Amino acid sequence: MTIVRLQNAGKQYGDRWVFRNVSFTVGARERWGIVGRNGVGKTTLFRTITGDDEPTEGEVWRHPGLRFTLLRQNRGEQSADTVHQAALEPFADLVAMEARIDAELEALGTVREPREAERLLKSYDRHVEEFRRRGGYEMRSRADAALEGLGFPPNTWQKPIRALSGGELGRLRLAQTLLAQPDVLLLDEPTNHLDLRSTEWLEEFLRGYPGAVLVVSHDRVFLERLADHVLHLEEGTAYAYTGGYESFLTQREERRTLQQRQYERQQEHIARTEAFIQKFIAGTRTNQAKSRRTLLDRMDRIAAVSGDEKAMGLRFASGGRSGGVVMRVDGVQCAHGERVLFAPFSAEVSRAERIAVVGPNGCGKSTLMRVLAGVTPPERGSVTMGTGVRPAYYRQDFTHLDPAKKIREEVAEAAPSLTFPELRGHLGRFLFSGDEQEARVGDLSGGEQARVALAKITLQKANLLLLD
Incomplete structure (x- = not known):
């Protein structure tokens, strides 16, 4: 059964068409992989499907009563106090119903008047049946399974939201999105903050999901295992294909x-x-x-096939030659609250070394990077930079970007001496055209913000890169 249909849909911002003539249909249990280079409009397409944005041209039809949940890349605020409370937020109605049932049960134990007792008993039975029918008795086990599957063991469930890392917040938002169980799941880069075990759990969960799933991802293996349809955005439009990624x-x-x-x-x-x-x-x-x-x-003219999709032109400005020892780490220990992330350790980084920092979700990789970059002080120990070292730090959460600034203004901060033509040319190498350079950072997708951050870091004349 078709639940979503796009017919010649197009979306325009100002004078720029993000996409045009997009036509495809989504069935009730289909798994769609949405692919294409950064900035072609994948996130905009999602917002058009859900109705958050209206198409500039064409039509979007949605089955009456269809429920959507969209996982965005960008960071969002959490109203809950702890991890487990946040996981139960998609069940807010059931939690409230459970509290009402408990209150009615308590009242039944104290009421003396027979008619009032009969009225309360009928109300209690009705609410218990509705609670059962809507899956109330399974909500906590479902929330627990999602948290564990996405890398939150039980000893982290009472962890305050304010103490979570960017990666942990991303995984928590993903858990909330999955637990909402809408008719259509729209996931924008869901594997960004997942380790291998959590990615495998997500694949299994989505394969058994009772609704439709649309996923934006650059993870080819993930898409091949999950998708039965692919929508490719390129050349200002989209092409639909049946089958997996290969x-x-x-x-x-x-x-x-x-x-x-x-x-x-x-x-x-x-x-x-x-x-x-x-x-x-x-x-x-x-x-x-x-x-x-x-x-x-x-005559309707057939367009020539374009060349391969453009790639970013990554060229790092030279930061000069540092001394032989780039960094010394002496007895550094980090913690989140009372939880020690890693015991004191020492290390030495030499010029021209390439070091990968690996480990499961929540083990402290991002915290370590912030300490090495000098953003966060360690619980104990010290980090000392070598002679002539000029570090540049790429943050995964993009909180260092000003959402109110235009792309051009944000990147210019990294190199104020650049002329206007030089700045435009530099941004062009990161696939931002002239008009796009005037967009505000806060309006960009996660992938576009990543390109802004890269455009800045390549101008910083660093000789030590810390990339999270």
């Missing part, structure tokens, strides 16, 4: 080959027709020439 790659190449062949044949036809028109437009076959000109003018 099947999509094959079909896309076949489509591009066919399109190029049709384009070349049409160009040959146009060239022959133009030659006929030029030869006879002023001669004895003028009417035929004019007729063919009219046909050419009305």
Whole structure:
């Protein structure tokens, strides 16, 4: 059964079309992978599907009563105090009903008047049945399973929200989104903050999900295991494919080959027709020439296949040569509240080394990076930079970006001496066109904010990169 249909949908911001002529349908149990380079409009498409944004042209039809939940990349506020309270927020109605049932049960133990007792008993039975029917007796086990599956063991469930790292907040938002159990799940880069075990749990959960799932992801393995349809946004529009990710790659190449062949044949036809028109437009076959000109003018032109999608031009400004020892870590220990993330350790980083910081979710990788970057002091120990070291720190949460500033203004902070043309050229290498450079950082998708952060860090003339 079709539950969502887009027909020639397009979305425009100012003079810029994000996408046009997008047509596809979503079935009740289908799994769609939404792919395409950063900035092509995947997040905008999601907002158009849910109705948060209206299409500029075309139509979006949704089955009456359809419920959506959209997981966005960007950080959102949490109203709950603890991890477990936040996981139960999607069940707010059931939690309130449970409290009402408990209150009625307590009242039944104290009421003396028979008619009042009968009224309370009927109300209690009615609420208990509704609670059972709506899955109230399973809500806590479902919340617990989602938390454990996404890397929150029971000893973290009473952890205050304010003490969570950016990655932990991302995983908590994902748990809330899954537990809401809407008819359509829309997930924007859901594996960003997951380790391998949590990613495998999410794959299994989504394969058994009773509704439709649409996922924006750059994780090819994840998409191949999950998706039965792929929507590829490119060249200002979208193409729908049936099958997994590998099947999509094959079909896309076949489509591009066919399109190029049709384009070349049409160009040959146009060239022959133009030659006929030029030869006879002023001669004895003028009417035929004019007729063919009219046909050419009305012809739907086939576009040539474009080259491969543009890639960012990553070039780091030189920070000069540092000393042989770049950083010394002496007895550093970090903690979240009373929980020690890692015991004191010492290390030395030498020039030109490439070091990967790995470990399961919540073990303190981001905390360590903040300590090494000098953003957060360690609980104990010290970090000392070597001679001539100029560090640059890439944060995963983008809290260092000013949401009120334009892209151009935000990136210019990293290199005030750049001329306007130089700044425009630099942003162009990060796939921001002229008009896009005037967009506000707070209006960007997570992928676009990542490009802004990279555009800044490549201008900082660093010789030590700390990349979270």
